[in-house]
Amino acid sequence: MAEKKSFYVGINNKSDLRKGLLECSKEIVGILKDYERLNSIREEKVEKIVELNNIVTEIKQLNNALKSKLPSENIRAKATSAKKTFVKKITREKNVRKQVPAKIIPKKPTAEIKKLEEELSEIEERLNKINV
Amino acid sequence: MVNEMPVFVKIDEYKDVLEVIELMRNKIEQAKDILSRINELKNEEDAEIESWKMGLADIEQKVEDIDNSLMQPEDM
Numbered sequence: 001m002a003e004k005k006s007f008y009v010g011i012n013n014k015s016d017l018r019k020g021l022l023e024c025s026k027e028i029v030g031i032l033k034d035y036e037r038l039n040s041i042r043e044e045k046v047e048k049i050v051e052l053n054n055i056v057t058e059i060k061q062l063n064n065a066l067k068s069k070l071p072s073e074n075i076r077a078k079a080t081s082a083k084k085t086f087v088k089k090i091t092r093e094k095n096v097r098k099q100v101p102a103k104i105i106p107k108k109p110t111a112e113i114k115k116l117e118e119e120l121s122e123i124e125e126r127l128n129k130i131n132v
Numbered sequence: 133m134v135n136e137m138p139v140f141v142k143i144d145e146y147k148d149v150l151e152v153i154e155l156m157r158n159k160i161e162q163a164k165d166i167l168s169r170i171n172e173l174k175n176e177e178d179a180e181i182e183s184w185k186m187g188l189a190d191i192e193q194k195v196e197d198i199d200n201s202l203m204q205p206e207d208m
Binding site for chain 2: 009011012013016017020021023024027028030031034035037038041042044045048049051052055056058059062063065066069070071
């Protein structure tokens with residue numbers, strides 16, 4: 001059985017080397033501490049974004065309520081049908097007020113974006129009609 | 133022509149309209165505050181990432197120094 005021979009290498013500035021290793025460990029622990037801090041910042045950021053989204057939803061509901069309080073654009077052109085829509089809008093507005101401040105229901109984002117795009121194009125169309 | 137006609141709102145509804153507008157104003161203020169906090173958090177996040185970057189650069193330098201000293205063994 002062959003005898004295993006060990007070789008040793010002498011190291012210059014051994015105290016510097018030890019110091020360097022310890023400083024490395026210190027830096028790594030510092031980075032891990034930063035990671036924890038970053039995590040808590042991100043958690044708070046997500047909470048705030050959800051809160052902001054809820055408020056924007058509430059503003060949208062209030063805007064719809066405001067819209068229903070004001071006469072609709074075609075109220076003069078179609079007096080009878082306009083009256084019906086006005087009543088409908090009032091009841092809808094009452095329902096809006098009863099609603100508890102929104103909690104986010106996770107939906108498929110693409111469907112939500114499509115819905116919002118449709119809503120946007122409808123609003124733009126109506127704006128164009130007013131500007132003509 | 134229809135657009136130029138005056139718009140009238142029932143007086144009882146008018147009061148509601150003012151209330152709704154006040155509510156909207158409050159909500160917008162809240163939204164502004166939250167947005168400002170989100171911006172602060174974003175800056176804090178950026179600062180943390182920058183601190184990581186600097187910490188990693190320090191570690192890299194120290195590992196380099198250790199490697200150099202290991203590559204220059206003591207003369208016998």
